[in-house]
Amino acid sequence: xxxxxxxxxxxxxxxxxxxxxxxxxxxxxxxxxxxxxxxxxxxxxxxxxxxxxxxxxxxxxxxxxxxxxxxxxxxxxxxxxxxxxxxxxxxxxxxxxxxxxxxxxxxxxxxxxxxxxxxxxxxxxxxxxxxxxxxxxxxxxxxxxxxxxxxxxxxxxxxxxxxxxxxxxxxxxxxxxxxxxxxxxxxxxxxxxxxxxxxxxxxxxxxxxxxxxxxxxxxxxxxxxxxxxxxxxxxxxxxxxxxxxxxxxxxxxxxxxxxxxxxxxxxxxxxxxxxxxxxxxxxxxxxxxxxxxxxxxxxxxxxxxxxxxxxxxxxxxxxxxxxxxxxxxxxxxxxxxxxxxxxxxxxxxxxxxxxxxxxxxxxxxxxxxxxxxxxxxxxxxxxxxxxxxxxxxxxxxxxxxxxxxxxxxxxxxxxxxxxxxxxxxxxxxxxxxxxxxxxxxxxxxxxxxxxxxxxxxxxxxxxxxxxxxxxxxxxxxxxxxxxxxxxxxxxxxxxxxxx
Numbered sequence: 001x002x003x004x005x006x007x008x009x010x011x012x013x014x015x016x017x018x019x020x021x022x023x024x025x026x027x028x029x030x031x032x033x034x035x036x037x038x039x040x041x042x043x044x045x046x047x048x049x050x051x052x053x054x055x056x057x058x059x060x061x062x063x064x065x066x067x068x069x070x071x072x073x074x075x076x077x078x079x080x081x082x083x084x085x086x087x088x089x090x091x092x093x094x095x096x097x098x099x100x101x102x103x104x105x106x107x108x109x110x111x112x113x114x115x116x117x118x119x120x121x122x123x124x125x126x127x128x129x130x131x132x133x134x135x136x137x138x139x140x141x142x143x144x145x146x147x148x149x150x151x152x153x154x155x156x157x158x159x160x161x162x163x164x165x166x167x168x169x170x171x172x173x174x175x176x177x178x179x180x181x182x183x184x185x186x187x188x189x190x191x192x193x194x195x196x197x198x199x200x201x202x203x204x205x206x207x208x209x210x211x212x213x214x215x216x217x218x219x220x221x222x223x224x225x226x227x228x229x230x231x232x233x234x235x236x237x238x239x240x241x242x243x244x245x246x247x248x249x250x251x252x253x254x255x256x257x258x259x260x261x262x263x264x265x266x267x268x269x270x271x272x273x274x275x276x277x278x279x280x281x282x283x284x285x286x287x288x289x290x291x292x293x294x295x296x297x298x299x300x301x302x303x304x305x306x307x308x309x310x311x312x313x314x315x316x317x318x319x320x321x322x323x324x325x326x327x328x329x330x331x332x333x334x335x336x337x338x339x340x341x342x343x344x345x346x347x348x349x350x351x352x353x354x355x356x357x358x359x360x361x362x363x364x365x366x367x368x369x370x371x372x373x374x375x376x377x378x379x380x381x382x383x384x385x386x387x388x389x390x391x392x393x394x395x396x397x398x399x400x401x402x403x404x405x406x407x408x409x410x411x412x413x414x415x416x417x418x419x420x421x422x423x424x425x426x427x428x429x430x431x432x433x434x435x436x437x438x439x440x441x442x443x444x445x446x447x448x449x450x451x452x453x454x455x456x457x458x459x460x461x462x463x464x465x466x467x468x469x470x471x472x473x474x475x476x477x478x479x480x481x482x483x484x485x486x487x488x489x490x491x492x493x494x495x496x497x498x499x
Contacts, residue, residue, distance in 0.1 A: 001117045013087060014114070020079055021114065023092035025056070032103055032118070045088045049102030051126050056090070058083035061271060063098060067126075069179045074199035076271065076316075092116075101126065127177040129202050132184050132193070140212065141189055143228040145169075145204070150224045156217050157327055159442055164191065165212050168442075169204040169228065170324060176202040189232065200318055257490060259483045262298060263308045263331035263441070266291040267338035270316030275341035277453035277463070283339040284314065286462045290450065291337050293472035294479075302480065323441040333411065333482075334445035335475065339462060341454040350455040351426025352419055354412045355447040356405075407444035407486065414485070415446065415478035422474040425451055425458070448475065 002008040012027035029036045029047050037046040043058035055064040061080045066072045077094045096109040096116065106119040131146035153172035158165055181195040192207035213231040220227050266287040268274030274283025288311070295307045308329040310322040317325075326334050342349050412430045420427035450471050451458035461467035 001115055003117060003119050012116075013085070013089075014092070015089070017082075018079070020091045021093065021111065022082065022089040023095070023116075025081075025088040025090055025095070027087065028099065028116075032105070032107075034103070043083055047099075047102065050104065052102040054098065054102055056081045056088060058088065063095075065098065065101065071178050071197055073175065073197055076199075078271075126175065128174040129171060129176040129181070129204075131177070131180060132204075134188065134190065136188055139234070140232040141230045143190075143206070143230065144220065145171075145226040145228065147174075147224040147226060150219075151226060154217060154226065155324070155328070156215060156228070158212070158215060160211055163210065165208045165210065166442075167206040167208055167215055167228075167230070168327070169206075169217065171202045171204070171226075173200065174202045189230075198318070200321075257332070259332045259486055260304060261306045261308060261329060261331050261333075262479060263310065263326040263329065263334045263443075264291045264295055265310040265322050265326075265334065265336040267336060269311050269314055272316055275339055275453045277339075277341070277459040278345045278456050279459060279463075281453055281459055281463050283341070283453060286339050286450070286453075286468065287337045288312075288314070289465075290468050290472050290475075293469050294335075294337075294475050297472055297476040298479065301476070302483070305483070326441045326443065331441065331443045333479070334441040334443050335479075336445070336447040337475075338447060338449050340449040340452045342452065343454075345454050346456055347452065347454045350452050350458045351428045352416075352423070352451055353428040353449040354416050354419075354430045355449065356408050356412055356430065356432045357445065357447075404442070404444045408446060410485070411444055411478070411482045412446045414482045415448070415475065418478040418481065419471075419474040422477060423470060425461070 008031075010031055012031065013024035015022050025045060025047070026036065035048045037048070038044070045056050047054045051067060053066050055066070056062075059080050059082070061077045063075045063077065063081070064072055065075060075098050077091055079091045079094075082089045093109055093111055096107055100107040108117045108119070109115070110117065128147055128149050128151060129145060130148050133144045133146065135142040135144070151171050151174055154170060156167065156169045158167055160166075176195055176197050178195055178197060181193075184193055186193050186207075189209045190206055191209050192205075194205040196203045196205070208230065211233070213233055215231070216229040218227050218229070219225075266284070268284035268287060270284075272284065274287070276282060291309065292312075295309065298305055298307055306329075308325065308331060310325050311317050322336075323334075340349070340353065409430075416427060416430050419425070451462050453459050453462065462471075
């Protein structure tokens, strides 16, 4: 229904399946006069609007939204896109809010009437976060995050690294004007600014000169902006800190860095089953089972260590959110557990692999990262974009983790030794790849591909409760040994400091 142009009123193809109303994307695009591009070989459809384009794939629940700057975000539908009768069909109630983003008109869906209404609307900014401004204060700095709409779900945390402090701010359910924000030049105590768009949030990262007392997020009065108050120490406070007893400071720092929180991340979950085995074993079930067994071993044998799970049930957790959970819970070690697979089932590839967060050097590592990152494969030409990500932007994304690289490598080496010693699985060693799930975890971290679900022998081992327990025990042995060696280095630091 066109409220201002009734002459354009028409119908689109639809059907009902599993209680969901599906509508024809092709009919909808034609009615709203959008260009469509169809790839018969890959069963992909692209709709192009003035600012955004939408890409979808048959039998896939994800839709990729891309702007003119080729910045992409991903939307997850409740059910998969279907291709039938020479047209793409989508669950219309999920799709209309996404579709509304790429057309200048306001598009609404009334489920009861099975009616789509198109209203003319005044053009507004497609972005929620539009700019940044800085105002020096006597006791610090005030950052104004300029917003086009009221944002209510946001968090922040500070991380001292070396002589500087990193401030991370996550704004949920928001889109950023990356082309504008990335042109802002840092000044004063702000040494660097990085802005990243994830499918469901915006992350602002500020590198701040020196150490700061604290920061505070609060809504601005009279408008939609968010204020970030950064409080720097006074000269008196600096003098007091400098004069503090060095031994007490070293002891406190040593205790602060003790390995007392381990974050266990069971890969996939919910609508994302992960890899599917030869005998239909689901990766998400195996990773959760191994994770719970590992957590129980740590609780029983390392009572001074707190266990944090990114998920404890069959639910979907966004990749960015997994790292956020780890940071907010004060994680000291992040272990992401997965199962490997090849595109062809019943394959001879077998064994376990342990991965560090770095750009992939081999075709296998790149392909594996693409599968685990999942959404990359939804874009046409993703090979070029992924190559660009690994070589350019990826360096920025992992910059804040450089302080943990040595410990990640140490843990990965210990882990592959323990797993190789105690498991009757082929040891494929330590490798590197660009896994998004590791990017946000500001602590030593690894990703374990426990074995291949595409290999009948490995799948049988993974599916068996005893096999899962053996894997959990081998990982636990690695955690225990790493904890001993890691905390021994803290003790050495204490001894050398006292002399």
